[in-house]
Amino acid sequence: LLPDNPSQVGSVSVTVKVLDVNDNAPEFARFYEAFVCENAKAGQLVQIVSAIDRDDPQEGQHFYYSLAPEAVNNPNFTLRDNQGN
Secondary structure (H helix, E strand, O other), X not given: OOOOOHHHOOOOOOOOXXXXXXXXXXXXXXXXXXXXXXXOOOOOOOOOOOEEOOOOOHHHOOOXXXXXXXXXXXOOOOOOOOOOO
């Protein structure tokens, strides 16, 4: 739910860098938009993302997720790769 007071709404852009060596770059499996409430707890799961690569067979894909080097020390965001694409 969005707050009734627009002054309590904030946003942040997240950039995803895709490294690929074949014809079709990996892409997110769907469009993602996440919302975080002000009373969210530290370490609370905010969003799970999944990717696909149309060049590879479904069972042959494995994607690795990591934060960009400039974001690694940002205490506001963490990322966990659950090894499930």
